[in-house]
Amino acid sequence: MAAMSPVADLPSRLDVLDVAAIRAEFPIFERCRRRPLVYLDSAASSQKPRAVIQAMAGYYESCHANVHRGVYALAEEATSRYEQARAAVGRFIHAPSTREVVFTKNATEALNLVAFAWGRANLGRGDVVVLTEMEHHANLVPWLMVAEQVGVELRYLGITDEGHLDLSRLEATLEGAKVVALTAMSNVLGTLNPVRRVADAAHDAGAVVVVDASQYVPHLPTDVTALGADFLAFTGHKMLGPTGIGVLWGREAVLEAMPPFLGGGEMIRDVRLDGYTPNELPWKFEAGTPPIAEAVGLAAAIEVLDGIGMDAVRAHEMALTGYALGALDARFGSDLVVHGPRTPGDRGGVLSFGFKDVHPHDVAQVLDESGICVRAGHHCAKPLLRRLGVSATTRASWYLYNDESDVEALAQALDACSDLFCL
Amino acid sequence: MSGLEDLYREIILDHYRNPRNRGELACPPARRAEGFNPLCGDEIVVYLDVDAQGRVSDVKIAGQGCSISQSSASMMSAAVKGRTLDEVRALNRAFKALMTIHESRLEHDEGDGSGTDTPVPDPAVDLGDLAALQGVVRFPVRIKCATLAWNTLTTGLEELAPSA
């Protein structure tokens, strides 16, 4: 199974990052309510480095105006900062062209854009849309809505008991498909999916490939062309950036050929009383005043990530995942059931688990008492949880500012949990 | 740890570990109501037998979820068994009032509630073990867990008779 992961061959080392120095750049870690903050919920949202906070404040303090509208110098500056951010995003994901980078409000909006703008123009009754059983609701509900409106047929790639995509019937499932939408990394299982392999098969079947990279872009070096995607969506707040900004990357030819999503200012070239002409890429998809300061913040986040190096981020997280799997297993054995792949190379830094018979809500509550932030619930992936046979899991997830001490704190707090609930 | 001890009082943990009135009743004659907390997946099924005198002659609880939702359901089942429907409704009101006590009031005094628009617990209603759940109000996301059983019971009662 390990061979399925396109990134398994990256090195895995716990000393590649100077975590203490990195943490010092994140003001939130100065927060200490009774206990120091142990933040293990980056899969939900990452913390923000000083550089991002300052870039946004600096933008508002020195150069804010609306973009693409004013002729005055200030508006030119704001526009230029906004467009520079777009270029930075494009470079970060190796987009062939900056025109392919569309700013949205988050990954959810980006995926809705694809489902509705592309879907409405290209899908008809009986057309086949293929998803996977491990999708986040953001890459599932829009397609369910399209299915409801247009009458498309939804098919699903299932998962194996180890939490990998089950590709045993891949070709048969893809037959006749017009869209294949899949997550690059599961936000519950941590599974890194063989996106390229699925994309190649999807293209052979004549389908367009939509990749939800919300958990991937923040943690691994990303090359949209190498992944074989036609669309790729991710969200700023999970990659050190601010909330309120997401990205849809789309292949230029595909974006050109599709109609706009939202209508309004910015996205038009001309408007008459009896019609409109859409703007060119990428503004055609950016109706209304965009998240300007957020784009500036996202560019600052990318600069931080680039400075550290995404290879190093991945190596660190893979090593920490290996450490956590080993440490928790040694301490709790079968009392702690980890969902998803056991091989760190096959997964990202997301660990969903069941702990004895203690409900995840109670686990998270007890952990909070130790200053540990973990997520408890269904993680916006209800069909997946149903497949796993649980109604909720506890999920710990890490990033470049976490290290073994966070895992140690987690393990200790789980002991406390055990003392409280288990006789 | 005081906050946590306030939430997980011994009596709550006891109901969680040894839930009372666990099981099912044949429907009919029993009523069955199902409650669901979409946020966390907690699930409660209440089975209710009401006799000709309008008294809860038997109650059973099924479902699964966190310690707060399950212990609350267990305590509720013990509290309503043998009561008249009017008494059950009074208990329900008293419990809801307990769950909506404003935090500031909790911190300053347990007093008269003047100046707030939150429901005032009726001192005539004895909540018994249920009063132990009072600590939950300090943990707002858990209030829904504590009230799930009662909301489910209310649904069951509404089908039975219009509330007085």
Ligand SMILES: Cc1ncc(COP(=O)(O)O)c(C=O)c1O
């Ligand atoms: C895999 C995945 N897709 C999509 C999303 C949605 O991100 P956002 O809420 O920022 O739109 C998330 C995050 O919650 C996610 O983990």
